[in-house]
Amino acid sequence: MADDASPEDHHELWLDDIEVGSHYRTDEYVVTEDEIVEFASRFDPQPFHLAAAGAAGTLFETLAASGWHTAAITMRLLATSGIPIATGIIGASIELAWPTPTRPGDVLHVELTVTGVTRSRSKPDRGFVTCTYDTLDAHDIVRQHTTATLLAFTRPVAT
């Protein structure tokens, strides 16, 4: 949650409430070798994501998580302990890169900074929040860098 957020607003940020420069740090997520292999078996069955032996002689050298696994864990951290947008975290567009791969035993967290808030001209009940976030291991090595545009809604008017 935001460094200066009070508990009661944790799940209640409307577009009106979101400020450029706000910073959020999520909880942590421990990545096991078993989970890396299980995710890769389902969604990214390439040798370097499935076994240490398959990574030997490749760019990765040892077992490396699928980047999409890192992305999924990043989403979990944001959804459960990241920026508490009242209507949820709804991605409109995403840019991401994986400077280094997630490894077995990594303890990941995400640090997010809001870089822009724009209200829609055509639909005044909504707007866009741009933010950048890094998924970091315990030594603050960047496993994923993301720039996202999120959809958010203005506070409903009481009727």
Added chain:
Amino acid sequence: MADDASPEDHHELWLDDIEVGSHYRTDEYVVTEDEIVEFASRFDPQPFHLAAAGAAGTLFETLAASGWHTAAITMRLLATSGIPIATGIIGASIELAWPTPTRPGDVLHVELTVTGVTRSRSKPDRGFVTCTYDTLDAHDIVRQHTTATLLAFTRPVAT
């Protein structure tokens, strides 16, 4: 695989072999409601991804898959029946958007076009393949649009 690819080159494309304009169409993947809910429970536990009731009154109206689930399925399709780069599909950077959400019962496939091939100046054994791909349902509605820069290696010189 490429529309004009011969079977023997399915797993053996080196950077030298990849041509701008090449087009690949993957196999299909059936997305079930159970899988949508299971993935979301693990990685994107927001109400609209967990149950139809949670999606009512939201932008999504009915149960919608996490965009990261669509991304993971897209990776599976590419890794198992997409562009057969000899050293695997290794993403350097990615841009993606989800024009519409994946829904229960969707039958997804991916269509990929190579848009650029560049050899590294500093490391002549490798280079970058840029490509765009759409993840489509059975009616060719776009569930995910992606632009990716992939790392590929030149054919090893026999020693």
